[in-house]
Amino acid sequence: MNRYLIPLFVMIAMISFLLLGLGDGRDPSKLPSQYIGKPAPDFNLPMLTDLSRTLSTSTLKGQVSLVNIWATWCVGCRVEHGFLMELANSETIPIYAINWRDNRSDALNFLGQLGNPYIASGFDRDGRVGIDWGVYGAPETFLINNKGIVVYRFTGPLNRIFWEQEFVPRIAEIEN
């Protein structure tokens, strides 16, 4: 084969992948999750602030809650942090978190400096729970209903507009 054709084939392969990525109508901020409509994947993680206590699936049951996946190395998490603080202060909904693939002291510093919007953060150092949850990239936010079922998944930095568009109607629906 003509070696001068190799770049062409590489490029065609890459463009086809990108086309597939666009073609299935996926929008990264509305990524489907294979767990939507199913119970939240089981997990049992030490709490970030106190490793002797744990955060697990059973904690989430009996209430409508958010589970936010975050890390200090993630710029988007820093961007949405202000809004999460607002949400936590308004006491609309309990926010739990999975601190994902992070360094514990960095994470504690982050919360210490910027404020802690979470009732509890599970510490998922090696990212195993993240895999179970099908996490694509931090930040992600899952809406869990009172039976512990995943209702909605949001990827990317959360803000007020998305909150009102995507979360508020779904929460109202659960509560009815």
Next chain:
Amino acid sequence: MIPEIGHFALILALSLAVCQGVLPLVGAHRDDKALMSVARSTSFGQLFFVMISFGCLIWVFINDDFSVLYVASNSQLSLPTPYKISAVWSAHEGSLLMWILILAIWTAAVAKFNPGIPQKLISRVIGVLGLLSVGFLLFILLTSNPFERLIPAALDGADLNPLLQDPGLVIHPPILYIGYVGFSVAFAFAIAAMISGELDQNWARWTRPWTTLAWLFLTIGIALGSWWAYYELGWGGWWFWDPVENASFMPWLIGTALIHSLAVTERRGLFKSWTLLLAITAFSLSLLGTFLVRSGIIVSVHAFATDPTRGFFILAFLAIVVIGALLLYAWRAPALDSNVGFSPLSRETFLLLNNVLLVIATTLVLFGTLAPLIVEILNGGKISIGAPWFEIAFLIPMIPLVLLLGLGMHTAWRKQSSGPWIRLLRLPAIAAVVIGVALPLMFYERVNLLLIIGCGSAAWIVISSLIQPVRSWSQKKGTAGITRSALGMSIAHLGMGLFVIGVTITSAFGIESDRAMRIGESLEVAGLQFEFRELREVQGPNYKAIEGVLEIRDGGEFIGIVRPQKRQYLVQKNWMTEAGIHPTWNKDLFVALGDEIGDDTWSVRIQYKPMIRFIWIGAFIMAVGGLVTLTDRRYRKVVI
């Protein structure tokens, strides 16, 4: 009225771009001088109308015309005027218009400054640039019109994202775009050469300054972005391996490889097809970056609002441009490669290794950026690749690169005899190892293998870049004893050395400390005393802020005062951290204000960042080196 004029000017620019993209190419093919001369006038005409359009968009922003959708979404009455102007390029539509403006400026510059370039070649170059312009103008007119009206008009706008209300962000995007778009000139030269099937050493001499100019702007643009992230995002990092940062970094890596490969093509007539491939790749990666940012295919802080039709449009454009270019390449490149040999110990060998390592580095970054997407498409599984992966993967090609850099600079073209080479480099090499061990031990009292490699290779680059200029000065020849090209190369490499020092020392010896501080309390971090003097409220033009005042002392000696702020912007109501930084040449003292924990007690993050300025100073010096090579005499001469 003004928005409609802007819109209409874009349509006129499109018609001129079509003429510019078709007539000169036909003219060059038929050897028709009249048709070829259209290239110059149409490129100036296109620039004129794009400038009118851009001016109209600035005008509607300054005059708060909220009947324009784009203004209503990205500006606000109380926004300070400089930010109203920078809001023009803060979102998709306006930044695309800026992209088009910059492409038109590059094209007009090529049409104006081309001493000695044959009319056929320059007509083809301008023709290709015209075709690219057609693509972008169609894109903006069909999918992203910045002048779209909002009826009824909004009373006030939704405000510019506060993260972007910063001087760094006013200039970062234009400079980055000048670099990004500038690679289209090298691309057009490559296409023009492939259309004619002729590529000689003169071609490389004509292409080089344009490529270097684009590269130096990209260097400054990336450095500015990194500097902004450092002081604005509030926790002291300077590079995050975010997909969009990577999208600007990949063209830089390939552009760097291209500059070096062009040197070989110009001096020795070698690597011709390889140079063409790099020129195509550099611009393709710029287009890929645009696609990643604007299609919504990835999640990033930089990503613009998502719209699938835009994604399809850019992807189709990317496919036409790149596949067309690579078909042409597969047809023409085989005839261009010559069989002139070079000895294994020669500058050619080192530049080849430079290219291989830079391409490996680019591939790793590309892999890390796209892998999550590809895996998901293939089997629906999810993986994620974060900064730790990139940091390790990137070191693998970079360590040999910086070591070889010092060797390559002092190796002759064709063949270098090893005796004098070893005699010249023996002392610098020993000195570099000694410094690599001594520098961290003396100043920071700790050393390990990675530090020796980092400091040693930085010292190695610095010393070996200085050999030539110092020798020229010591022989009392001043700048006469060294060509501007060689001087520029030495300066750029010196910048690289300073950059490596900055990265190594900052990551090894940076100190971060998060504490609760009561007003009046004093803390010690990195041997310095930080006293929390007072807390006050500050009113900005469109925000209110809480400002801490901290005094820094070293023992009894007063060092400085920093004023970290927490700002709340009045329209979007979000809080922004504005770090207080006390910079000196060899360290930054960085204080960010957290939350109020109790009565008069605040969480405060204090960071000691030794040598961090060297990261940006190094990048800036690299760009200065590029600028110096542009002043080389041979670029002004008509024929060698």
